[in-house]
Amino acid sequence: MRLREIRESQNLSVPKLVELSGVPRRTIQDIEKRGDCLVSTALKLAKALGVTLDELCSEKQD
Secondary structure, three states: OOHHHHHHHOOOOHHHHHHHHOOOHHHHHHHHHHOOOOHHHHHHHHHHHOOOHHHHHOOOOO
């Protein structure tokens, strides 16, 4: 899960991503720590970030 990497590359704070996605702050923090989440949550985050689900869920790009 590349959530933190993508969020930071877009200069988005966690509170701003909460606003854009409707996903609770704690959930975003947990996803960034654990690296996994429900597909429904991942879809909301991908849409808010303007990336595909595949881009969001893929392993880190080298």
